Amino acid sequence: MGLRLPVFNRNQGNIRTAQADLVRSQAELERLELALRKRPADVFAQYESGWNAVREYRENILPETNEAFELYLESFRDRRAPWQQVILAQQDFFSANIDYVKALSEVRHANTRSAPRGWIGRAASPTGRDWWPHGSRSAARPLAGAHRDAGEHAQR
Numbered sequence: 001m002g003l004r005l006p007v008f009n010r011n012q013g014n015i016r017t018a019q020a021d022l023v024r025s026q027a028e029l030e031r032l033e034l035a036l037r038k039r040p041a042d043v044f045a046q047y048e049s050g051w052n053a054v055r056e057y058r059e060n061i062l063p064e065t066n067e068a069f070e071l072y073l074e075s076f077r078d079r080r081a082p083w084q085q086v087i088l089a090q091q092d093f094f095s096a097n098i099d100y101v102k103a104l105s106e107v108r109h110a111n112t113r114s115a116p117r118g119w120i121g122r123a124a125s126p127t128g129r130d131w132w133p134h135g136s137r138s139a140a141r142p143l144a145g146a147h148r149d150a151g152e153h154a155q156r
Contacts, residue, residue: 043110050107057100065093 069089075081 047107047110050103050110053103054100054107057096057103061096062093062100065089065096069093 069086069092072081072086072089076083076086
């Protein structure tokens with residue numbers, strides 16, 4: 001018959017458990033830090049890739065497909081090209097326009113995923129210019145039918 005007395009027990013089991021918990025917590029913290037660094041990099045890469053596609057459509061693909069369509073149309077009028085060729089060129093031009101709008105949409109979605117709260121709606125291109133075709137969307141414009149003195153009365 002033996003009796004154990006906790007004379008030499010220095011709470012070592014609980015200390016080892018706490019140390020193991022600390023190591024696990026530090027590893028989880030490091031994993032989270034890496035994940036948080038990786039996500040913005042992925043979103044920015046998607047954003048930049050989207051802008052490159054938009055630029056390619058705007059500067060090369062759309063002008064080339066439009067020119068091809070116009071040339072085929074002119075050739076058809078001069079009776080040098082069949083109507084089917086004009087239709088195919090027009091389809092290519094329309095398809096390129098649809099793809100261009102899709103690329104703009106993807107850039108916009110990447111921008112909203114990466115923007116801090118309150119910045120959504122302010123999509124600026126990497127070149128620093130606003131991508132909206134008619135100037136800034138956030139510019140203050142009077143509402144149609146609004147009285148021009150309405151702003152002055154609101155300030156008083």
